[in-house]
Amino acid sequence: MQDSHPLTQSPQFQAQKHRISITMSGFTLPLLRGVYQAFGGDILLCIVLGEIAVHNAGRWLAQEDNDPQVLEDLQRHPEVLRPCNALSIAEATGIPRETVRRKVLTLIERGMVYRADNGQLFVHPSVPEQTEAVTHSMVPALLEAAQRIQNLLKPAET
Incomplete structure (x- = not known):
């Protein structure tokens, strides 16, 4: 995998890459x-769910003054969230469409995804509660890892 990001080409990154x-x-x-x-x-079930959620919420997250309560209102989802389907998820992930279709059915059965009347897929508002344990344990770990990496990337003091 070729990387052209300037940060990874910096002397600090190269010196600390391990x-x-x-x-x-x-x-x-x-x-x-x-x-x-x-x-x-x-x-794969998690990847499909995550792709649906990111696809849905991208437009909403880009707004400066978005109202988090709108995410709880299924009737408003089509106006604030970007819908998707199994084909778009398959294309985004590289997972075969039939596999995505089966995973979507499982996610619907689990109440994590729902299909609107027009067939479009949306993440269900209950997902944050259903994945709360993983999120709560990983946010502090993410912040700690990010801080360590920032410290590793600081230029050496002379």
């Missing part, structure tokens, strides 16, 4: 274990 990699692994491995457990070992 420590940065281990720090990232220290965050991602527990995250993946938590996701694996929360989704009964079905990582």
Whole structure:
């Protein structure tokens, strides 16, 4: 994978790349274990759910003064969230469409995704509560890892 981001080409990054990699692994491995457990070992299920949520909420998150209460109102979802379908999720993830379709059905059965009258997919407002344990354990770990990496990237004092 070719990387052209200026940060990763910096002397500080190059000098600390091994420590940065281990720090990232220290965050991602527990995250993946938590996701694996929360989704009964079905990582693809989590990827499909995450892609639907990110696709839906992108427009809403871009707004400066968005009202979080609107996310609880299923009737308002079509006006504030960007809908998606199995094909768009398959294209975004590279997961075969039939696999995405099966995962979507499982997510609907679990109440994490719903299909609007027009067939479009939306993440259900209950998802944050359903994934709360993973989120609560990982936010502090993410902030700690980010702080460690920022410290590693600081120029050496002379």
